[in-house]
Amino acid sequence: xxxxxxxxxxxxxxxxxxxxxxxxxxxxxxxxxxxxxxxxxxxxxxxxxxxxxxxxxxxxxxxxxxxxxxxxxxxxxxxxxxxxxxxxxxxxxxxxxxxxxxxxxxxxxxxxxxxxxxxxxxxxxxxxxxxxxxxxxxxxxxxxxxxxxxxxxxxxxxxxxxxxxxxxxxxxxxxxxxxxxxxxxxxxxxxxxxxxxxxxxxxxxxxxxxxxxxxxxxxxxxxxxxx
Numbered sequence: 001x002x003x004x005x006x007x008x009x010x011x012x013x014x015x016x017x018x019x020x021x022x023x024x025x026x027x028x029x030x031x032x033x034x035x036x037x038x039x040x041x042x043x044x045x046x047x048x049x050x051x052x053x054x055x056x057x058x059x060x061x062x063x064x065x066x067x068x069x070x071x072x073x074x075x076x077x078x079x080x081x082x083x084x085x086x087x088x089x090x091x092x093x094x095x096x097x098x099x100x101x102x103x104x105x106x107x108x109x110x111x112x113x114x115x116x117x118x119x120x121x122x123x124x125x126x127x128x129x130x131x132x133x134x135x136x137x138x139x140x141x142x143x144x145x146x147x148x149x150x151x152x153x154x155x156x157x158x159x160x161x162x163x164x165x166x167x168x169x170x171x172x173x174x175x176x177x178x179x180x181x182x183x184x185x186x187x188x189x190x191x192x193x194x195x196x197x198x199x200x201x202x203x204x205x206x207x208x209x210x211x212x213x214x215x216x217x218x219x220x221x222x223x224x225x226x227x
């Protein structure tokens with residue numbers, strides 16, 4: 001399983017330990033010890049996954065996540081137990097996964113493997129979905145609205161694609177958590193609400209009178225194909 005990981009860890013010893021664990025699986029690792037270093041690496045290099053510790057010498061990790069996000073890049077935020085408020089901010093900024101810091105190297109390796117497997121699965125999906133002026137292409141992991149590309153994070157794309165595959169079906173929030181997030185220590189059902197709102201904003205779908213993603217009160221959400 002090939003791939004490239006941006007590893008942003010402030011502690012030198014921890015960064016070296018995690019780098020060795022990831023490199024041992026055959027992945028290319030781009031190390032950075034500060035937010036400024038991570039930004040520079042992100043400008044010059046291509047990578048599929050960014051692992052970012054929330055405690056860095058020069059800035060908070062979520063600022064880095066916001067800066068290094070690119071279409072097709074999955075982000076993993078490493079949080080300490082006391083970083084509760086930062087977790088909420090991180091959801092708003094688009095972190096895809098959360099793990100407790102300091103993280104066990106084997107646990108991080110397992111999570112990165114899981115992410116790469118999910119990416120391969122998404123890339124193997126076939127069948128473009130067309131709903132009015134909205135096009136969802138799982139082969140290219142691309143969304144267009146009225147011909148304009150809509151830039152989504154991997155998690156946002158998976159959420160939209162999951163619902164759009166079954167138009168009219170009501171998805172409970174708990175079902176979306178299982179299908180889109182899997183087993184996440186830091187995720188609860190409110191996260192689904194945040195991501196749905198972000199999708200609506202990016203798709204110009206009014207939250208007061210939504211045309212694509214409707215709220216079914218007391219249950220969850222459904223994707224509605226235009227007539």
